[in-house]
Amino acid sequence: TQLLEQSPQFLSIQEGENLTVYCNSSSVFSSLQWYRQEPGEGPVLLVTVVTGGEVKKLKRLTFQFGDARKDSSLHITAAQPGDTGLYLCASRYGQNFVFGPGTRLSVLP
Amino acid sequence: DAGITQSPRHKVTETGTPVTLRCHQTENHRYMYWYRQDPGHGLRLIHYSYGVKDTDKGEVSDGYSVSRSKTEDFLLTLESATSSQTSVYFCAIQPGTSDDTQYFGPGTRLTVL
Numbered sequence: 001t002q003l004l005e006q007s008p009q010f011l012s013i014q015e016g017e018n019l020t021v022y023c024n025s026s027s028v029f030s031s032l033q034w035y036r037q038e039p040g041e042g043p044v045l046l047v048t049v050v051t052g053g054e055v056k057k058l059k060r061l062t063f064q065f066g067d068a069r070k071d072s073s074l075h076i077t078a079a080q081p082g083d084t085g086l087y088l089c090a091s092r093y094g095q096n097f098v099f100g101p102g103t104r105l106s107v108l109p
Numbered sequence: 110d111a112g113i114t115q116s117p118r119h120k121v122t123e124t125g126t127p128v129t130l131r132c133h134q135t136e137n138h139r140y141m142y143w144y145r146q147d148p149g150h151g152l153r154l155i156h157y158s159y160g161v162k163d164t165d166k167g168e169v170s171d172g173y174s175v176s177r178s179k180t181e182d183f184l185l186t187l188e189s190a191t192s193s194q195t196s197v198y199f200c201a202i203q204p205g206t207s208d209d210t211q212y213f214g215p216g217t218r219l220t221v222l
Contacts, residue, residue: 004151030209031209033209033210033211040215040216041215041216042113042199042201042213042214042215042216043152043199043213044213045210045211045212048208048209048210088151088152090152090209090211091209092209095157095165096154096157096167096168097142097154097209097211098154098168099144099151099152099153100151101149101150101151102151
């Protein structure tokens, strides 16, 4: 059983479209991280959200942390082929870090 | 770039052989982690270290051991590799104690035949 669930598992869209991916848990987290991973590389941190209801923007990416700190979303506006990759959410759970299984995004030119 | 390297980057070995993977960092961070990544499972924590000779088990530690004799190096050993340990292994560092952010190395692809 995954502590962090992500949806959708796969997403293929055309360049210029908007999309939202989700990260959900039954547990409350003190903070949540979003990473992007490209083939053959390690995950790269995009953002950390800490406060319930928090919204952070990173150029065309908008991240939201749910009010109850049990869910988060990542919205991409006008997706570009360079956004292609595996998007992972992660959080600390006790002494461990846990990761969701990821959303694999493919943006077609 | 958090100055993390992993070696080797690729390795093919046979069942029953010992394997050691190395993670090296250049910035003297205390906290280091080893993960494995498998399709459908995301990243799963194997072992972690809070400093020299201070290590602990993660979620999937069976069949793995670690050592940290120097701040900059964190070694992961598979005492007797099995096919179920075929995976991509990532090392990560955590720069601060009040921040859950991690920075990852480039990974080691291990195949156990």
